[in-house]
Amino acid sequence: MLTLARATGQGTNLALVKRRRISTETIARLPLYLRCLNEINAGQLTCSSDELAAGVGVNAAQVRKDLSYFSPPGVRGVGYRVDALRDLLRTELGLTEKHRVAIAGVGNLGRAILLYPGCTDAGFDIVVAFDTDPLRIGATLNGIVVDDIANLERVVREKAVTIGIIATPAGAAQAVADRFVAAGVRSVLNFAPSVLKLRSDVQVRRVDLSTELQILSYHQGQLG
Amino acid sequence: MLTLARATGQGTNLALVKRRRISTETIARLPLYLRCLNEINAGQLTCSSDELAAGVGVNAAQVRKDLSYFSPPGVRGVGYRVDALRDLLRTELGLTEKHRVAIAGVGNLGRAILLYPGCTDAGFDIVVAFDTDPLRIGATLNGIVVDDIANLERVVREKAVTIGIIATPAGAAQAVADRFVAAGVRSVLNFAPSVLKLRSDVQVRRVDLSTELQILSYHQGQLG
DNA sequence: TAGATTGTTAATCGATTAACAATC
C-alpha cells in the first residue's frame, strides 16, 4: 500500500494504475472544497474550478490540480458536477466510514470539543472520554460517561477507537499519546501545547491556540 | 515598512540593513522554539540547533536558518545562549507587548477559549466577549462581562482591541470578521468552520476542528 | 462554430536540506 505503483503500459494492471502519494497540503484542502460544495444551492448542478477557488481562497489551477488526483467528474467547458464531486470527496476523505474517537482530558477545552457539533456531524463518533480527576470520572457529558484514564488501553481496544484526541495539559500529552499508540490508535489530534514525538506511521495534527496567538502577535508588530 | 531594504555597502545605512520578508512557516516555528527553550533546565546555559530541532521535530539546518533571520546569540562550537535566545524570540514575536483580545461568541468553544490559561499567560488580555444571545449577554466569564455584539464596533475601538477571535457559528463568521476589521482589528483568529475573505493587510489564522478530523479520516483510509 | 472550462505539462517560485567554511 505504501509503494508507488505506475501504469505498466500493458493495460492489464488496472488495480495498480492509481497509487501516488498525495501531499498533505492537497489533502487539507479537500475538506474545504467539500464544505464549499455543501454550501452550493441545490439547483446548481455544476460548478467551476474558479468558483471553488474563490470559496476556498486559492488559485483555480490549484483546485484543478488537487482534484485531478481523484479522477473528478469534471467536463471541459462545463465544470464539475456538484453532486458527484461531493460524493467523490466524501469517499476519498473516508467520510463514508464511521470513525470511533476517544478524547483524553475533559477540562474546559475537552468538554467544548465533546460538545462540538462538527464532530458528531460528519461521522465522527466520540465513544469515550478519559480524565485523571476523580471529580470528573463518572460524570456524563453529551451522553458519554467519563472513564478513568487508567483504563485507556483496555477501553480503546474494546471500543476499537481509531482517532485519539488529546486535550490534556501539556505535561501529560506525550505519555497519553504513547498510550493511545500502544493501544492501536494511528491518528492523533493534539490540542495540548506540545510537539508529540510518535512513530512515523502515526498521523498527528496539532491545534495550538497559544502558538496561533503568538503568530498573530508577530504580525501585529509588522503593521505600519 | 513593507519594502525590501538592502545593505548599501556604504556602512552608514544601518537602520535599513535588516528588512526582509520572513515566511509564515518560519514565524510559525518561533513559538515552538520558544516553548522548547522554556522547558530547558535553568542550569543549562546554552543549547544547540540539534537540541532545538529534536524538541520541535524539524531539521537542525532549519533551526539555524530560521534563527539566522534575527541575529541570534549563537556561538560557533558552543551553541545558542538560552536566556538571550529566549529574550530575542519573545521580542521578535512581540510578546513584550500586551495584546488586547476580543472574542465573538461564547458558546462552548468560546467559553473554553476564554478560560484557556495559554491566552492570558503570555500577554494576551481578553478584554471583551460578545454574543447575540440575550441569555448570555450580561453574564460574567473569567471576569469578563459578555457584551451585546451590537456594540462590537464601539467597544472594540474603546478598548483598543488588536486581535479578534471568532468563535461564532459558521454562518455569522464572515460578518463578524468584517465588523472587526471595520473597527480597526488587523489580526483575526477564526475558530468557525469557514474561510474568511478579508483585506490582504489583515492577518487571518484558521483553527478548524472538523477539517482536522477529516484530514485524519483520510489518513485512516490509507493505512495498511 | 464560438465560448467556456477542464486536465495536464512545463515554468516558476519558494522552502528545506546538505555541505562546509568560519570560528569558538
Place this chain on the structure above:
DNA sequence: TAGATTGTTAATCGATTAACAATC
C-alpha cells in the same frame, strides 16, 4: 590543537501557478 557547532551558500526538493491543448 582537535572537536564542536554556528552561519550561510548552494543544491535539492516539492508545491504553486501559468499556459494551453483537449473538448464539451
